[in-house]
Amino acid sequence: MIACSCLLEAQQEKATRRRAERLLQTEIDFISNPSFKNWDVEGEIEFQLGSGSSSREMKHSSPLLKNPRQLPAHLARLCEGDVLSADEEQALFRRMNYLKYKANVLRSQLNPETCSDQDLDTIELLLDEALRVRNQIFRSNMRLVVSIIKKCVTPHVTFDDLLSDGIWTLMKAVDKFDYDRGFRFSTYAYRAITNYAYRKIADQRKEHSRFTQAKQEQPLEEVTEEKRPEMDEQTWLELSELLEQKIESLDQREQLIVRARYALGRDSKVQTFQKLADQLGVSKERVRQLEQRAVAKLRKMAEETRLDQIHELVG
Structure with missing residues (x-):
């Protein structure tokens, strides 16, 4: 029994140490204020937020969006928060930042080897309450x-x-x-x-x-790289027109690249990856990747519609 108790105690100490280390690695971002160093401020904030203006129901109408029901349901729910008065707003921001400040002060005193779970609970509760206040401001x-x-x-x-x-x-x-x-x-x-x-x-x-x-x-554009398959001109033009119809389903960059790389149209010539990269402001390898993605889409369309000629061209 003694050995078991010692083992449990060791495991608990290890778990507490891990909690402390995680807290020490967590960034606590807050806006400091000189008044936070005044010990009387804590009671003042608790009075304001615990029983004062910021805890009561706020029924102000919004001058910005009077009928959130006109929005989709998920957006209407986000817009249900009551608009804050100037005093309520200041009290909430003061509370949120003070809670973070206090949590940061306590965290700076943490020693993972000697701290207790109660010490960690206090810091985490402060941060949880700061997050709750932050969410209230956000919704409002x-x-x-x-x-x-x-x-x-x-x-x-x-x-x-x-x-x-x-x-x-x-x-x-x-x-x-x-x-x-x-x-x-x-x-x-x-x-x-x-x-x-x-x-x-x-x-x-x-x-x-x-x-x-x-x-x-x-x-x-004048280019030297050629990619047209070997087929007669009439067949190529017919195939180009057919492919031109299908590439409308691609996005703008993919359409541009496919047209350039496969010389669609009577007067077009094949463009190099480098030329397209310069035009689009991306790397040569990125153009290659976009072409592969577009070709994969066209190949799938060819298989679905049994357009063997397109499959042969892009395959």
Whole structure:
């Protein structure tokens, strides 16, 4: 019995040590504040958040998105959070960052060889509560994200693409916002989300412009590499027209590469991997990979529709 008890104790000590080591390796990101070093601040924050303004039901209507029911169900649920007043917002940010600050202070005093499970429980509870507050702030500002994204959708950038980026930007903004600087979080988040959305739209426009330009210049390129199979000109033209119909199912880059590599059309010539790499702004090997992927799709279509000639061309 004594040996068994010693074994269990050793296993428990090992488990505690592993927990401590994981906590020491975990990054705790927070915005510090001089008031955190004042021992009275803890009671003040507990009073504000435990029984004060931030714990009561908040019934403010949103000026940003008045009817979330117009959205898909999963988005409407994300937008159900109540809008925070300035005082509630400041109290939540102060609490979240103080909880992280306190957890970080306690963690800095940890010794994996001597700490107890109670020490670790205290730190983990602080971090769990900070995460709960962070999620409350996040939910209360999701309507802002949707409101911004709806205005930024373009033919080349979808609502879903921008929404995922907007959510990610909002989460980062919550972590980086300094509540003590005197302005509302919505102002800070609006700038961050809008700037990110505009950068993505600009990048997509550049990419689309590059594809369009490469496609327009393609028939004029002079190349030396040839890849046409040996067949008479009429058969080649008929096959080219047939393949031209099928490649509409490929994405823009794949279409460009297939047309260039297989010289589709009466005047086109085969382009080299290097020439296409220069046009698309990627590596030569990446162009090769994209061609292989496109060819695999065409081969599958050929097998499904029994187009033996296409299968022979791309096989």
